[in-house]
Amino acid sequence: MHTQLRKPPSKSSLSLSHIRFLGRAMAKGDDALRKKKSKATRKKNRQKESSSSSVSNRIAAIIAAKKRRQSGKRRNCQGMCFSLPTLEDPFNERCGTVDLKKKETKKLVPSKVDRGVAINGNSVASRKRTRGNHAIADHQEKEMVKVKNLGNARTLSLASIDNVGQKNVVKLGKTKIQLIGETGAACAQHGQAFEYSGCPSKFLILCLNSIQTALVQDGFFNTEEDKPLFVDTWGIEFWKSYSVGKDILETSGACSTVKQIAWMASTAADTIVRKEKEGLLLTSPFLLFLVPSQEKAIKVRSACKPLKALGIHTVSLHPGASIDHQIHGLKSCEPEFLVSTPERLLELLSLKAIDISGVSLLVIDGLETILQDGYLDMIKSIRQSISVSPHAVVFNDSLSYASHRVVQNLLGKSISRLSFNDSVTSQGACIIQSIHMCSSEEEKLLKGIKVLDQACGDQLCMQLSKVLFIVGKDCNIQELVTAIKSKGYFVSINSGYTSNSEIENSKSGPVVFVVDLEHVNTSDLGEFEVVIVSDFAHSIDNYVHMLTRMARYTVSGALHSLLTAEDAMLAGPLIEILEKCGQGVPEALRNLCHSTCMLEH
Missing domain, CATH: 3.40.50.300 (P-loop containing nucleotide triphosphate hydrolases)
Incomplete structure (x- = not known):
């Protein structure tokens, strides 16, 4: 049986669809080869660049900077390629950058050497003058650079704590x-x-x-x-x-x-x-x-x-x-x-x-x-x-x-x-405590006026000095005020807030504030330098309150206390406070305390 070979179709016998298919297949093959070749070329170039990338980047940067200089399009952030430290920028932090918006002129602070610190009677400046004007100029220039370096060092230190300052400090303005x-x-x-x-x-x-x-x-x-x-x-x-x-x-x-x-x-x-x-x-x-x-x-x-x-x-x-x-x-x-x-x-x-x-x-x-x-x-x-x-x-x-x-x-x-x-010893430090023994209430009044004259006599030149006179319930305030005014003092009753203009207009001498014992705890005693107490009302707590609150802005505080035999119950605690504060205890006060102890036994 003979096999009949099939002849390839002739060109004329090919259909239009077959021709189109063959054309697309041939074109796709050429593109694929071309892409594969380009990919191999790029890979080869990348391998070459990776071996000498640092040199290429450096050279490219130099060429780019040169082109910008030649074209006059240099960036504001770019100064000279290599800048040296200056007096304004000794640490070369700005790399030659000039602030185009604001340029401040800094003052040069001469050093202590130029000002002539006296050592052994001879000033450094006088010795420097003997070396000639050129030596002085060179030295001053070096010292100015030194001062500038110190100032920039402190400025750098300030800049390093921005985060600390923002976290720990409340900006109040x-x-x-x-x-x-x-x-x-x-x-x-x-x-x-x-x-x-x-x-x-x-x-x-x-x-x-x-x-x-x-x-x-x-x-x-x-x-x-x-x-x-x-x-x-x-x-x-x-x-x-x-x-x-x-x-x-x-x-x-x-x-x-x-x-x-x-x-x-x-x-x-x-x-x-x-x-x-x-x-x-x-x-x-x-x-x-x-x-x-x-x-x-x-x-x-x-x-x-x-x-x-x-x-x-x-x-x-x-x-x-x-x-x-x-x-x-x-x-x-x-x-x-x-x-x-x-x-x-x-x-x-x-x-x-x-x-x-x-x-x-x-x-x-x-x-x-x-x-x-x-x-x-x-x-x-x-x-x-x-x-x-x-x-x-x-x-x-x-x-x-x-x-x-x-x-x-x-x-x-x-x-x-x-x-x-908060101890009495600490809060009452540098306040002189004086105890005055009296035989009667009338003597208290006379003794209080005498103490007032002595206290204000040392401060007569101080028109605005404030003196506080504390009285008890049984005291005749009107009688006391009349006696104080007769001595030429300006008197304010139960008021610690007299205006400065009222005090300045007064030509009666130092100001005396008369306050009863009920208003002591609510009064601001910090501004009173001299306090005279005529009645404790049988409570040592009032005395402690006055001692620890008065004269907060002076070292010349004085607390004067007027006592009679009726205040014998306060003698013991008062002696204890005086001894704690290192104050002298009057013999009359010790005798009063001793007599009270004898009566109790």
Whole structure:
């Protein structure tokens, strides 16, 4: 059987559909080959670029920058390709970028060397002049660069705490307040700006955090148990009083703690930075911290040491080191903070190794120990060496009468008391308590007028001084008011809120407020410097209330009490309070207490 071979169809016999199918198949094959070849080429090129991508990118960047320079289309964020540090940008942070919107002119603050800090009687500036004008110019230029570097370092430190400041500080906004009267005079005297900020600055918080970090590393601070330094209640109250220019009396009965030292040092550092921004010159140490012993000096310096990274240098002077070594050290550095014992500081002052005439903040710690060691005359000499009127902070841990006089000489007229110890001893510190024994109610009236004359006689030049006269239920107020007015005083009855204009218009002398005992608990006694009590109403609680609430803004408080034999029940508790506060107890009061005890037995 023969197999018949089938011939391929002729071209003429192919249908139109077959021709179209063959054409599409042939075209798809060509595209696939072409795509496969292109993919292999791209893969090969990528492998070549990956081996030399860094060089290619660098060269491309250079070429692109060159084209932009040539075409004049350089970007604002791009300066020169390679820029050098300048006085305005010593750390080359902006990489040559110029702020086109605002260009501030910064003041150049001359260094302390150019101002001539006196050491051994010869100023540095006088020695510099002998080297020729060119040497002086070169030196000034170097010092300006140094000051600029320091200022930028502090600026960098401020920028590093943006998150901390936003989390920990409530921004209340700055409000300017006009301070009048004694407070305004105190601010002007201390050279402070009349501006009160609602919260501490970021730089102050940075200083506190730096000290806290160092304390944690040394094991003196526990972040789990202790509250952060920036929320310390004492520190916030200290900063408020310092900001309005008031001297501060600390009456807790102990020396300064590490937290208190941290707040004082940080506040002083913040003030230094503000003064430098204003272009003010610091010719001597800003903070002088007087301590009673070498151990305390080391403790204070250790607390201030973390601030050195922020441009605040602390020097400790005490008998533990040779005086020659300390003189050499003072010549080679210019400390912002000075911690010293009184005797060593006087030795250095006598040798003219240091100048403290421009000290702005004076802190005296451990007043009782200073008085016991006989440093009182040294404190007076040191205070006289300061030509300006500095802020003063006194930690009064003494109950003796001598400490009252010392505190009055060290602090100004307007002060702020800081103490979170609610004891009678702490709250009644530096208030003189006087007991006057009388035989009858008539003698009480005469004795009260006499005490009033004596108290106001020392303050006759102070027209606005306030005196409080407290009377009981049985007292004839009208008779008392008539007697007081006959002496030429201005009298206000049962009112602690007399307007200043009414007081100023009065030409009758000091103001005397007469208040009955029922209104004592509701009256504000903080502004009264002299309080005269004619009746206790057989309750010692009223006496404690007046002692712990009066004279909150002065160190010249005086509490006078008029007693008769009818107040014998108060003699014992009153003697106990006087002894706790270190006050003298009159013999007549002891006899009255002794007679009362005999009657009870």
